[in-house]
Amino acid sequence: MTLLLCGPRGFCAGVDRAIQIVVLALKKYGAPVYVRHEIVHNRYVVEGLENQGAIFVKDLDELPETEQPVIFSAHGVPKSVPERAASMNLKYLDATCPLVSKVHKQAMLHERRGRHVVLIGHKGHPEVVGTMGQLPEGAVTLLETEADVDAFVPPAELGLGFVTQTTLSVDDTAGVIARLQERFPEAQAPSAESICYATTNRQEAVKAAADGCDLFLVVGAANSSNSNRLVDVALRSGAKEAALVNTAADIPYATLPKAGPLTVGLSAGASAPEVLIAGVIDALKDRYDVTLELAQTAIEDENFMVMRDLRDVPLTADDMAFVNGPA
Known part of the structure; x- marks a missing residue:
């Protein structure tokens, strides 16, 4: 393998x-x-x-x-x-x-400038609930798909501004934004990209590795938006099969070919700890003769400081x- x-x-x-x-x-x-x-x-x-x-x-x-x-x-x-x-x-x-807080500030800036805010995201996700809750009721409309954009009727007396959930599929979101700007050319984009760097970087790495994989594994939880998007990206990028696994116990071995050399991709959502990733690698090594190759597309060195009360x-x-x- x-x-x-x-x-x-x-x-x-x-x-x-x-x-x-x-x-x-x-x-x-x-x-x-x-x-x-x-x-x-x-x-x-x-x-x-x-x-x-x-x-x-x-x-x-x-x-x-x-x-x-x-x-x-x-x-x-x-x-x-x-x-x-x-x-x-x-x-x-x-x-x-801090990157979610940045989206909050961008939404509030739209509202202060007299715009109705469009939030592109997934209904019920905690981040979406938090972002919508920064503004008065009725000030934000949530859109998930291009069909939602087509059905959207904005308040006539206001301009439009949009932001997005930070953990969306970059490609899917681009389509929704393009449709929104096609229907409403005056819609104002946020001052900076809403989808966070980590979401983008993980999706780009999966795109680079997925083509030709017999199976692509993403370590992450079922309620993790960014982890689910990595599974989608893997399938779109050429993986024959893709699966979300909480731990090594969830590896779907039955989906792998019974004979011949195998190629498996492995990534993890932004909430998955390294110890779980290591567990998946160890489980595969126990069963197969594994050659490990790194599919590296970016180096991350960001560090967000904790609040002052805890720095001591x-x-x-x-x-x-x-x-x-x-x-």
Whole structure:
């Protein structure tokens, strides 16, 4: 088997920062630390943080009276959430990815300039809920497809501006944007690209590796938008089969040819830790004679700092070993 390992893959800077915030908060304030929703879309990460003393809740009203902090997830939250936390006298730490926050600011800028905001994204995704919640009700219209664009009737008295969810398929989104600009040439684009660098880089690496693969594996969770998009990209880019796997236990061996040399691609969504990727590689090596090749299309060196309140807390390799593996 030739195993094509994509790079970049796995954790992005925003996910890494969010997980660090929970770990550092536990070290500074002790357990428990509360987290509203999954900090990132990966059960392995969530369970690892639970083992360290994090408690995950769906809503702030589930919290007991406490002086312990509550952390908001990397996907971002509506403005009503920190307002509610303040009214409950809760200490909160916002782990929203800075690139998601940038989309929030772009949407608010459109609205301040008298534009109705179009958000291209997936209904119900936490990031979409958070972005729409930055503006008054009715100020944002969510569009998912080109058909949605065709059916869209904007408010007559306002201009238009658009932003996108950060984790979409670059190619799919380009089609929706093109259709939007064809129908509404006056629609204003955001001042900077909304789809984040990590999403784009991972999709480009998959495109480079997928053609001719008998199977393309993406390590990631079923509720991870960017991971699902990598599966789509692999299939469109020439992989014969593609599958999303949580762990090595999910590898669909039955889809592989029974004889002959095999080519398998491997990538991971931005919420998937390196330890799970290593587990998939080890499982394939246990079953096949594997030649490992790197399909590298970009180098990422971005680093998003945690908030000032946590910068005085030391972070060691052992603190992050549950996601990165032993140092």
